[in-house]
Amino acid sequence: MTHDPAIVPSGPRQAIDGHRLLARAVGFGRALRAAGLAVDLSSEIDFARALGVVDIGDREVVRAAGAAVFTRRRDDRPVYDRVFERYWRRRSLQPNLEAPGNEQRPEAVPSDEGTAQEGAMPGDERSDLPDDRQGIPIPTEGDADQDEAAPDVVTISPDAYSRSETMRHRDFDRMTAQELRDAERLVDLLEPKLELRRTRRYELHRHGRRLAPRAMFRQNLGNGGEILSWVWRRKVQRPRPLVVLCDISGSMERHSRLLLRFIQALSASSAVKTESFVFGTRLTRVTRLLRDRNRDRALANVADTVTDWAGGTRIGESFRDFNHRWARRTLRSSGVVIVVSDGWDRGDPRLVEIETARLRRNCHRLVWLNPLAGTPGYQPLAAGMRAAYPYIDDFLAAGTVASLERLGEILAGGRSADTRRGSEAAAQVAPSPNAVRTFSPPPRVARRPQDPFAAQPLR
Amino acid sequence: MTHALTSTDAITEAFRERGYIADRSIATAVFLGLQLGRPLLLEGEAGVGKTELAKVLAASLGTRLIRLQCYEGLDVNTAVYEWNYPRQMLEIRLLEARGQAEHATAHDIFGMEFLIKRPLLQALEAGNDGEPPVLLIDEIDRADEEFEAYLLEILSDFQVTVPEIGTIKADRPPRVILTSNRTREVHDALKRRCLYHWIDYPSAAKEFEIVQARVPAAPESLARAVVAFVHRLREADLTKVPGIAETLDWASALMALGAADLTPGLVDETLGVVLKYEEDIRQVRGDTVKAYLAEAAAGR
Numbered sequence A: 001m002t003h004d005p006a007i008v009p010s011g012p013r014q015a016i017d018g019h020r021l022l023a024r025a026v027g028f029g030r031a032l033r034a035a036g037l038a039v040d041l042s043s044e045i046d047f048a049r050a051l052g053v054v055d056i057g058d059r060e061v062v063r064a065a066g067a068a069v070f071t072r073r074r075d076d077r078p079v080y081d082r083v084f085e086r087y088w089r090r091r092s093l094q095p096n097l098e099a100p101g102n103e104q105r106p107e108a109v110p111s112d113e114g115t116a117q118e119g120a121m122p123g124d125e126r127s128d129l130p131d132d133r134q135g136i137p138i139p140t141e142g143d144a145d146q147d148e149a150a151p152d153v154v155t156i157s158p159d160a161y162s163r164s165e166t167m168r169h170r171d172f173d174r175m176t177a178q179e180l181r182d183a184e185r186l187v188d189l190l191e192p193k194l195e196l197r198r199t200r201r202y203e204l205h206r207h208g209r210r211l212a213p214r215a216m217f218r219q220n221l222g223n224g225g226e227i228l229s230w231v232w233r234r235k236v237q238r239p240r241p242l243v244v245l246c247d248i249s250g251s252m253e254r255h256s257r258l259l260l261r262f263i264q265a266l267s268a269s270s271a272v273k274t275e276s277f278v279f280g281t282r283l284t285r286v287t288r289l290l291r292d293r294n295r296d297r298a299l300a301n302v303a304d305t306v307t308d309w310a311g312g313t314r315i316g317e318s319f320r321d322f323n324h325r326w327a328r329r330t331l332r333s334s335g336v337v338i339v340v341s342d343g344w345d346r347g348d349p350r351l352v353e354i355e356t357a358r359l360r361r362n363c364h365r366l367v368w369l370n371p372l373a374g375t376p377g378y379q380p381l382a383a384g385m386r387a388a389y390p391y392i393d394d395f396l397a398a399g400t401v402a403s404l405e406r407l408g409e410i411l412a413g414g415r416s417a418d419t420r421r422g423s424e425a426a427a428q429v430a431p432s433p434n435a436v437r438t439f440s441p442p443p444r445v446a447r448r449p450q451d452p453f454a455a456q457p458l459r
Numbered sequence B: 001m002t003h004a005l006t007s008t009d010a011i012t013e014a015f016r017e018r019g020y021i022a023d024r025s026i027a028t029a030v031f032l033g034l035q036l037g038r039p040l041l042l043e044g045e046a047g048v049g050k051t052e053l054a055k056v057l058a059a060s061l062g063t064r065l066i067r068l069q070c071y072e073g074l075d076v077n078t079a080v081y082e083w084n085y086p087r088q089m090l091e092i093r094l095l096e097a098r099g100q101a102e103h104a105t106a107h108d109i110f111g112m113e114f115l116i117k118r119p120l121l122q123a124l125e126a127g128n129d130g131e132p133p134v135l136l137i138d139e140i141d142r143a144d145e146e147f148e149a150y151l152l153e154i155l156s157d158f159q160v161t162v163p164e165i166g167t168i169k170a171d172r173p174p175r176v177i178l179t180s181n182r183t184r185e186v187h188d189a190l191k192r193r194c195l196y197h198w199i200d201y202p203s204a205a206k207e208f209e210i211v212q213a214r215v216p217a218a219p220e221s222l223a224r225a226v227v228a229f230v231h232r233l234r235e236a237d238l239t240k241v242p243g244i245a246e247t248l249d250w251a252s253a254l255m256a257l258g259a260a261d262l263t264p265g266l267v268d269e270t271l272g273v274v275l276k277y278e279e280d281i282r283q284v285r286g287d288t289v290k291a292y293l294a295e296a297a298a299g300r
Helices: A013-034 A041-053 A059-070 A076-087 A090-098 A124-135 A141-149 A177-193 A213-223 A250-268 A295-305 A315-330 A349-362 A383-391 A401-411 A421-427 B008-017 B024-036 B050-061 B085-097 B119-129 B145-157 B188-192 B204-214 B220-235 B244-256 B264-274 B278-284 B287-299
Strands: A196-204 A232-239 A242-247 A274-279 A283-285 A336-340 A365-370 A394-397 B040-044 B065-069 B081-083 B115-117 B134-138 B159-162 B166-169 B175-180 B195-199
Touching: A013 A041, A013 A059, A013 A076, A041 A059, A041 B024, A059 A076, A059 B024, A059 B195, A213 B081, A213 B085, A242 A250, A242 A315, A250 A274, A250 A295, A274 A315, A283 A315, A315 A349, A315 A383, A349 A365, A349 A383, A365 A383, B008 B024, B008 B050, B024 B040, B024 B050, B024 B175, B024 B195, B040 B050, B050 B065, B050 B134, B050 B175, B065 B119, B115 B119, B119 B134, B119 B159, B119 B166, B145 B159, B145 B188, B204 B220, B204 B244, B220 B244, B220 B264, B220 B287, B244 B264, B264 B278, B264 B287, B278 B287
Parallel strands: A242 A274, A242 A336, A336 A365, A365 A394, B040 B175, B040 B195, B065 B134, B134 B175
Antiparallel strands: A196 A232, A274 A283, B081 B115, B159 B166
């Protein structure tokens, strides 16, 4: 990336001009790519064409044109603007591009422009590059190589935790490689069991319960329009998307690593869409970071990005952030939300209650994994936990592989939708937060049997 | 009257004539879309004028607007084309009745007259005899990924393949506008084929212009008060902040009520026009409304 492309040959005047534009566009595209935007050659060409048609004397128009071509999402825009400022300095824009007739000495830009051959590339671009990378605070795949040398998961794995909290079960922080593999295998087991949601799309199926007129007419055209064979269709089923909100505050520290491993394994699975977030005092989206194929590096990246490891917890604020910024984007097709937290909260329990209720209304099922819940005699008494409890559909222990197995059963949609506990509570505007319910695992009901009349077409 | 739309200024001007106040960056994106023949993907919160832009563009160009509203499960049969099977059946019967069935070939029942053209195919063909239309693919984020994948062929080559007939190609491709509310991320492959523009909420000055353009009957003081109040609401911590559409609705509603100025009582009564969530209304109604109005009065 440090070499100029040999893209500015000498030639007829007209051609030089086009090449110049292209070289500029490519250079700008490269600077953007270095800053982390997904820029490909075709957008660079587009930008060169754009420079040919807009008024390049107008800086704001050039900026808008580049934005239209190079950015792909809203979050790209601040990065783009920064690179734009750097690359298209006010003075270098016009003299270079506007007057092809002044080929002889168009570079009124200071001497750092270099020779005429590479004059189309702003010389300062290369020297600026490292700055760009530092200056833009958004971690990207492009920066991954920098993190190669980063320390491995040690940052996540705590060694200073309170002995008094030790539980009877073998916990995640002491997991051996074998057990880690087990946890991952568990995810594989879980995959085919994930709860399905009927989409609005149909597929032809012999046991469908609706007629498929199109296919039927089509198939029977060969019979001269006589309907001799019947064709059926049914709705396509897909696993519900999962959203995981994982608490990484101090009290959860010793569970974080395996839970993240578990989330990571879920994310890697192609069968189900998983969005993952971690929260302590604020919410951070880690979906993209966890997608890294190198799993240790992914965890290290998460560790580097998240700034509130092992600090306090603000469940209410974090949930609110999720509800406002992410719920609509990630729970669109009624996903399952899994919260992993012990419910120790420093914030306002009332806020936890409001936001949990809102979260519950936005999703299909709200599952709460609590590492403490495996302790015999556990009651959801922590302020945050107590506030959230009425809205939870499934309250489970997390902390051992066995408990994650139970999660697998829950995610498989063990019970029919209308027996959900959280739905009733969420529907009420102001439920009594004092109603502490005794904790017992919700009863499991066998998967709803198929409608016996469903697959019986009239023949 | 239609415009040539040969520069960003011409676009701004043409849009303004039709009551759409576009800033330079929008005008530039639209202009590039027209010049480079690229679809334009517009993202932004609900009610910032994404769909409206497509309508205004069609009006400015003096062409048809063909709109495809996306939804989950939208498929080729409803978006592109479908064979008119009942008519084909009838045709077969007719051929039989006339005793021509033996000589009939597939072409007799798989001809263009049996093809029901849906919006995308209409848009491809409309340009062949006249000005290419504006194709609005609205709320692409509501469609599922299968459909998005199908759009790739259409948006890059502007052609559709109907197996029985062949490939139908647009001689003069339609101008395509896609909109998304970001309820999910549109796939990168689709984004790569489009120009992109994020439409933000406008500044107070610009929104005031919009209100004046769209609700010309509203007195200036009322328009300013409405815009100021809505801007204050956008800073508040609400489930759903009002868009421009809500501002305009509100201004119209206030006009219908014969209001001359914003009073706390009036705001409380009409808050449902601006805020669409019960908890938001409860949060703002009463003291907060008074506080906002007092702020605005002090700032004036």
